[in-house]
Amino acid sequence: MNQDVHSEPQRTLSSVLMAASLRADQWRHLNASARAWADARPDAAAKHRARCQEQLDEVLRIEHCWAYPGERLLGALREALDQGDAASFARYAQKISAAILSGDYRRDEQVWSLDDELDRTTLDALPPDIGGLADKPYFEVLVVTPSDPAQWARSKDEMRRMRRPEDQFHYAAVHAGSFEDAALAMMVNTDLQAVVLIDGFGFASRHDVPDLKAFIARHIHVDPDELRPGTLALTLAATIKGYRPELDLYLLSDRAPEALAGSDEAAPLRRVFHHVEEPMEIHLSILDGIKDRYETPYFDNLKKYALRPIGTFHALPIARGKSIFGSNWIRDMGHFYGTNILFAESSATTGGLDSLLEPTGNIKKAQEAVARAFGAKRAYLGTNGTSTSNKIVVQAVCKPGDIVIVDRNCHKSHHYGFVLSGAQPYYVEAFPLTQYSMYGAVPLRTIKQALIDCAAAGNLSRVKVIDMTNCTFDGHMYNPRRVMEECLAIKPDLIFLWDEAWFGFARFNPLHRRRTAMGAAAALTQRYRSRAYREEYDAWKAKLGDRDPADASLIDERGLPDPDKVRIRVYQTNSTHKSMSAFRQGSMMLVWDEDFHQVEGPFEEAFFAHTSTSPNLQLIASLDLARRQMELEGYALTLKMTDLALKIRRAVNTHPLISKYFTVATPEDMIPAEYRESGLTDYGPPNASWAESAEAWDLDEFALDPTRLTLICGAAGFDGTQFKGLLAERFDIQINKTSRNSVLVQTNINNTHSDAALLIKALADLSREIESRLSQEGSIGHQVFADRVKSLMTDVPDLPNFSRFHDAFREDPNSASNEGHMRPAFFMAYDEDNCEYVKLASDEVDKRLRDGPDMVSANFVIPYPPGFPIMVPGQVITADTIAFMRKLDVKEIHGYHAAQGIKLIKPSTLGSRRATSM
Incomplete structure (x- = not known):
């Protein structure tokens, strides 16, 4: 590209x-x-x-x-x-x-x-406003008009005359004379912030752009022959709102504005005017719309607070900075951080600072702005990372005994949430990518099979939540709309928790948005309320009749939920700091729950339980600012980062030298063919145009986020941890996630072409060094290198699946469903008399595997990488898990200490529990 x-x-x-x-x-x-x-x-x-x-x-x-x-x-x-x-x-x-x-x-x-x-x-x-131009944010306004292009210069003159020195922003006008021209401008012009629609324009473009119609058609599905007379402006408004929901829309019409403004069709519009009778009002409305998005209620007030001469008699000596700037020993702290961060600190919730736990002022307004920007019904701010946000949501929507169908490879915060809430996890497995020592995502058939098994066991009523990670650390994006629709066809009141920790940015461009939880919630809500869906459902039900949720044939059926019973209950957590301009640990919880009244009290309690009574004010302010930035320029930033990622992919994989030793894994590498119905193999020519890639995202069960690049380094003789350290020490390139033979390169809104060039240069330099070294070594040196590559790329350990919970932690050991009581197993380990240890390399481990009794994990064991729990409390440890641990060459394994061995629950303790439970 x-x-x-x-x-x-x-x-x-x-x-x-x-x-x-x-x-x-x-x-x-x-x-x-x-x-x-x-x-x-x-x-x-x-x-x-x-x-x-x-x-x-x-x-x-x-x-x-x-x-x-x-x-x-x-x-x-x-x-x-x-x-x-x-x-x-x-x-x-x-x-x-x-x-x-x-x-x-x-x-x-x-x-x-x-x-x-x-x-x-x-x-x-x-x-406008010579001398102050650089201080005023600039944007552009699209004016869609039926007037002759010869008159557009005059229109611009009239808009210019509306400007005043006191205006907070300045803008320039772009004119379009048709639906197609407006749609094109809306898609390609990232400076646009508002659109003025003047009723009466036509559909077809006046410009000779050969591929214009194809470009528009792949994003916008409007048949001009099916449009009712007089509806083109409102159709364009709905189209723009669906593609770029952040834009403010204004309609100028000679129809009765009173009647039009009250119609459902006018819902996307910010305001309706009677043609051009009030030009100054239009100008002021445009600026007011930008001001609504530009305002950061909490940050704005925090700046005012920092300017006030306040005497602090509360428990935060750092506030106002006197203890620092007056110190003989830590004055350098003040010099490093500056005065503002100290003046903007307080432990008070007065003076307009508001309380995160009981927001009534600017934090409440900030949360409402977040909900608007991210397409949610409600939003809550988190200041202890998405680890805590996940535990808040799990504890809010689950009670003891509820079953949660959950990806075993999800973040550990979910597992700890089940311990806290008493919910019983039903672990389902993602498809393995053994060659990279990582997992993908959980197939829809696997999720549906779990629901069917629970129905067969008589437990479907207890299944409360489907809990999945979207997108995964390695970039596997679910099709949330399809997953939710097919699961709701089996159980129409399911709650969905989508952990989108790495995917918060996705809301702000239409390419990624189609794969988000909130995007799917909005689409399904609209779908199930439509007359067309009811007709579709009635026809489907007439053909198939009432279906038993335990019917095994449901696994292959594209089911439809009952519109009279289905409820859209979706929660999304995102680590704002991971993909937007927020300080570390800044997180958001987004809610689209039609029955939130049922969980509002528990949600509040969970929020109180996990949120500090002294939240960091700077974190709250940065979340406020991150929302502002994304709502005003997220469209441009997210498209740019995606474009940059595609260029890095192409540069690495087509470079004649770099590609000998380093490659970026393609969708074909990362997603098995059965989940890529489109047949897409890679992004960009000659493999596929972006049009074909976007179509694949609509069709395929799983898609690969192009901004997450799995860079395979094993062919260069580096394991992931080694290569991560090398990039940091020699090239000042920071990487987070690694696997046995890869590192994850993720582009974000912070990256530039210079960053990309730095990475490519590093890979080229390393490739030349390998070539030079091998050219100077004999056959023995070549064999050593080949053996190293083989150990990293071929001799990789099989990935262990979740086995089962021990019978002592299952209500019905003979049930086809696989849920278990993890909470009692977790707390058994608090009493050392209940536990024993076995050394990983000992003969006792092999004897227990062969002859019994079962080895049952007393805690979570999580190797980094790959970062998923290979053991959870109450899980029966099997041979494949032991084999995997023995082949691991990573230093960091949470929950396991080699000197002690694997921590197990004693068989005698398990026996007494089983007897008690029976």
């Missing part, structure tokens, strides 16, 4: 992830060609001019989607080309390209002018 445009002349909108990225590349290449023309010998000038003409034509295909550079600069550029003025063409091309790449058009009024000197007319045309 980062090929030179000259080598890929047929590259279309549909072949790239982000048209804005394509635009920047095209301007960059045009700038290079313009310089070449200006520097060319006379005999080569015609060839270079022709190339500039070709590239300018390509650039201008969609340049109407942005306010900058505007018609004046583009006109000057075209005129210079027509007149053969290479020097002027190169000057304007460089000016425009530099401003687009740097974003200076948002801050510097000079980049809008034709010449180096300020052009007063041009300044009046867009940037």
Whole structure:
């Protein structure tokens, strides 16, 4: 995707992830060609001019989607080309390209002018408030209008006259004359924050963009032949809201605004105006809409609090910084952190700071803004990471005896949540990726089989929650809408907990959003309330009749929930700090629960139980700010990080030297074929266009998040832990997660092309070093290297599945369902008289495996990597688990100390419990 445009002349909108990225590349290449023309010998000038003409034509295909550079600069550029003025063409091309790449058009009024000197007319045309431009956030407004394009300049003049020095923001207008042009601009222009719809425009584009319809069709499914007369503006409003829900929408119509404003069709609109009778009100409304998203209630108040002269007589000496700046010994702390962080500290909940435990003021407003931004019904802020958020949700929705169908490989916080709540986990297994010593995600058939088994055992009424990780650490994305629909067809009141710790950013672009919990909750709510769904369900039920939830044939059936019984009850946790601009441990709990009134009290109790009465004020403020940033620029940032990840994938896997020793795992590598119905093997040409990749995300059971790159390092002779340390020590590249033969490279909104270049350079340097070393070594050295690679890439241990809970911790040992009482097993280990230890390498372990009695784990045992519990309290330990532990070469294994051995519950203790329970 980062090929030179000259080598890929047929590259279309549909072949790239982000048209804005394509635009920047095209301007960059045009700038290079313009310089070449200006520097060319006379005999080569015609060839270079022709190339500039070709590239300018390509650039201008969609340049109407942005306010900058505007018609004046583009006109000057075209005129210079027509007149053969290479020097002027190169000057304007460089000016425009530099401003687009740097974003200076948002801050510097000079980049809008034709010449180096300020052009007063041009300044009046867009940037307001000379001298204060850099201090005011800039955005663009899309105006969709039926008026003649010749009148658009006049419209811009009228909008300019509305501006005032006291305006908090400044904006420029972009005009579109049709549904298709507006849809294209909405998708590619990441500067857009508001859309003004003037009733009466048509559907088809006036521009000659050959692949425009294909580009739009892959995102927007609107058949112009099926539109009712007079509904095009409202249809466009609904379309925009579905694709970019953060945008403010305004409708100007000559229809009765009173009746229109009260209709369901007007729900996506922020405000309805009677045509253009109140231009100043439109201007103020646009600014007010931005202000609503820009406001950070808690952070704004914290800044005010820090400016007040406050005497602190509470238990936080660090507040106001006097104990630090007046110290002879820790004054450097104040110099390092500065004064603001100290002035903005307090243990008080007065003075407008509000209480996280009982929010009534600005924290409550901040949580409401979070719910709006993330598409939830409710939102709660967490200041102790998603580890605590998960325990809060589990404890809120589960009570002792409830069954939770849960991925055994989920984060340990879920398992501890079951211990705290007394819920009984029914562990289900993800598909294994043995070659990488990691697991994928849990197949839908496996989840449904667990429900069917519980129904067969008479326990379906006790199944309360489906608990899954989406996306997984390694990038496996579920299809939450499909999972929830098929499970709700078996049990219509299920609660779903989706741990999206690594996936919080996904809300803010339409590509990832389709794979999110909140996106699925909204889609299913709308679906089940529609008349069309009821007709679909009635036809399905008439054909199949009432189905027994224990019917084994349900495993292969695409079931439909009863619209009269189904309830959408979805909880999503996200580690805001992992993918957004929040301080470490900042987390959010998002709720879409139609029966939240049933759990509101328990949720409050769980929140009280796990939340500090002295939460960190800076964490709360950073969550407030992270929401602001994502709501205003998350669309641009998340598309950019995805585009960057695809470029890294391509650069590594197509590099002739790097790819000998390092590769980025593809969707084909990471997802078995039976879960990729589309047949997608990898992202980007020549494997698939982004259009085909997006279609696969709609179709396939599992998809791979392209921003999470599993970089295989075993072929270079490095294990994951070793390679992680090498990258940090030699190249200043930080990596978090590793496996036996890989590291995880994840792009985020913080990454730049320079970061990508640093990684590629490091891989190239290491590859050259390996080549050089091998070239100087004889056959023995080559064999040593080959043996090392074989041990990492081929001789990998099998991954152990969850075995079962011991009969002492099961209500019915003969039941087909696999749930167990983990809580009593966990607390048995508190009494050392109940426990024994066996050494992993001892003969006793093999004897117990062969002859019994069963070895039953007394605690959690979690190796890092891979990071999932291979033993949980009450689990019967089997031979494959022991074999896996014996082959592990990692140093960090939580819950296991080699000097002591494996901690077990004594058989005598198990026998007495069984006798008691029976």
